Amino acid sequence: MMYGIYIDPKSKLPVTRQICQQLRELIESGLLPAGIRLLPSRSLAKEWGIARNVVIEVYEQLTAEGYLEGRVGSGTYVAEGINLSPRPQMHGVSSEAGRTLQDVDHQDIINFATGVPDLKQFPRKIWGKYLKDAAETAPGEGDDYGDIYGDEGLRSAICDFLFRAKGIQCSVEHIMIVSGASEGFFLLAKSLSSNFHSLYIEDPTIDFTRDIFQMMNYNLVPVEVDSNGMNVDSLTRFETGHIALLTPSHQFPTGSLLSIQRRHKAIRFAEEANSYIIEDDYDSEFRLRGIPVPPLQTLSPSRVIYVGTFSKTLLPNLRIGFLIVPPNLSGRIAITKEKLNMHTPIIIQHALRQFILDGQLERHIHTMKKMYKKRRNLLTDRLIKAFGQEISILGDNAGMHLQVHFNRIHPCELSWSDTLSFGFRVETTNDYNLTDRKNHESIVLGYGNLSTDEIVEGVNRIHKFVSSNGNSPAL
Structure with missing residues (x-):
């Protein structure tokens, strides 16, 4: 986890406050020393699976509090002159749910990452x-x-x-x-x-x-x-x-x-x-x-x-x-x-x-094309079985990813950055917007490097996540 930050999806605290609190502790303990340059907001948003605006809000809040300082054309840095508290012995940073970072790192996360071919099939x-x-x-x-x-x-x-x-x-x-x-x-x-x-x-x-x-x-x-x-x-x-x-x-x-x-x-x-x-x-x-x-x-x-x-x-x-x-x-x-x-x-x-x-x-392209086609068919079949008319599947004619549009769900009703507790990770079309506009959000599912078992289980987890928000019929 980047900087050892853990975002607890079950916490009553907003994501912004969770990150701010943990960054303050890291800075005050000296784990993030004065003068160190933090990663760009876009990189952290992708790593943490959250909207970039949330990271920007965190940076702005901690800058206002004096923990961080922005340098024009250079980035965001940990500010000088912060009194350090004794560094705790950390055998795993606990969350409100009683889970540790080590627990999270070893979770069986199904990652619908885009742009990744089947790495095991390369000859x-x-x-x-x-x-x-x-x-x-x-x-x-x-x-x-x-x-x-x-x-x-x-x-x-x-x-x-x-x-x-x-x-x-x-x-x-x-x-x-x-x-x-x-x-x-x-x-x-x-x-x-x-x-x-x-x-x-x-x-x-x-x-x-x-x-x-x-x-x-x-x-x-x-x-x-x-x-x-x-x-x-x-x-x-x-x-x-x-x-x-x-x-x-x-x-x-x-x-x-x-x-x-x-x-x-x-x-x-x-x-x-x-x-x-x-x-x-x-x-x-x-x-x-x-x-x-x-x-x-x-x-x-x-x-x-x-x-x-x-x-x-x-x-x-x-x-x-x-x-x-x-x-x-x-x-x-x-x-x-x-x-x-x-x-x-x-x-x-x-x-x-x-x-x-x-x-x-x-020869390799021919083999992989047949394999990706089977995976695409399995993924689309499972999505349709799980969601029926609730979704539209787009962009599945080529490549190793497709887009899933939820027809009757407003984007603010689902927080796709909070899916790790359900055991999966996805990207959204809004993650790749150049402007600040927010369209009706769709998820992007890459299947190139997933097994058939992972695809089946991954769709089940997506359905559970959507259902937990009261937005989908039961399987």
Whole structure:
């Protein structure tokens, strides 16, 4: 538990007061010493499973009391000059319910985390063989950093795979290997910053891409997402100095698909403004219903910068992805990458190249696609059995997560941050809002790394939680 803070869902005290009280004790005991920088409110909110506004309220309250101090552009710190009380011997911080932090840490929590593939199904022994072969047989450049664009053999293998899997036609010169999609987004933000200063971005959206562009001093222009993806219709054009970031094949977190009409309109806006669209295609390989949707890049290779990753198809910790870059931007991005000394390890590139050439990647995707489809079907069946007409299930056509909308429950009636005592953890669409608006809240359920037993039991726990608030019929 972050900072040893335990939020007791059964306590009569509001969450804000619980956290304030425990932080005061940590500061007064010296466990949080003067001058230490606390984590950002967004990070703590995610760790504790509560709304960010609650953490902000805690920080503001303790700042007013003198325990904390905010430093502009730097963060929130423990204030100087606080008298320390003797540090207690802590064998487990007790809650009002008589439970300890150690008890909580060992609870059987079912985490419906999003964006996590099945970590147990990755063919580790096979991958280890390719790594070993690459380490032993890599040519001389294996001891060097290699081409800034990435291994040519790997780029060629990716080109062939993209054509077979997604209908993308590109050449080796258009591909650039990066150490994960995060590095790709950073490179793009840095390379384009001399010509662009603002970003049209989906609202809600994944946090790390937003944070990257914010750190690069881009002005974020949130555009609301509905059942047809980013509402491009709300724009009349791309303003000068603006680019756009879209997840057209499977929007996160809503799961919506960008309609063809909006795809054409976004491309037309980019062409008219001499601008670009960044396409984040993070999991379209796992299209679970209907035929695969062609990437936005296929409609306009000169205006769409495609960001691909192997984090969902293989393993997140491989940290390898790629960009498909329009020719007129390729040199600029390569220069930025060279200056920042961003090279992806050659041995991993060689191993992945042979892994793809031998058909292992497509074999693994095929296996996982069938598995995820079964899990999705089980999850949706169980949800419908538990809640019936009380819910709508959205965004379940692809990927490893879906959205559950409670049709007749006002968002304030359920506190999804207080579910640990029921043995599960979920995220909500409002967790990913860029603005302070509060829509009718939906939960986002990731099932990629859950077993069938965990899915069944997880839905039972969700139903018990909702029922405890008097909002659901009995099973």
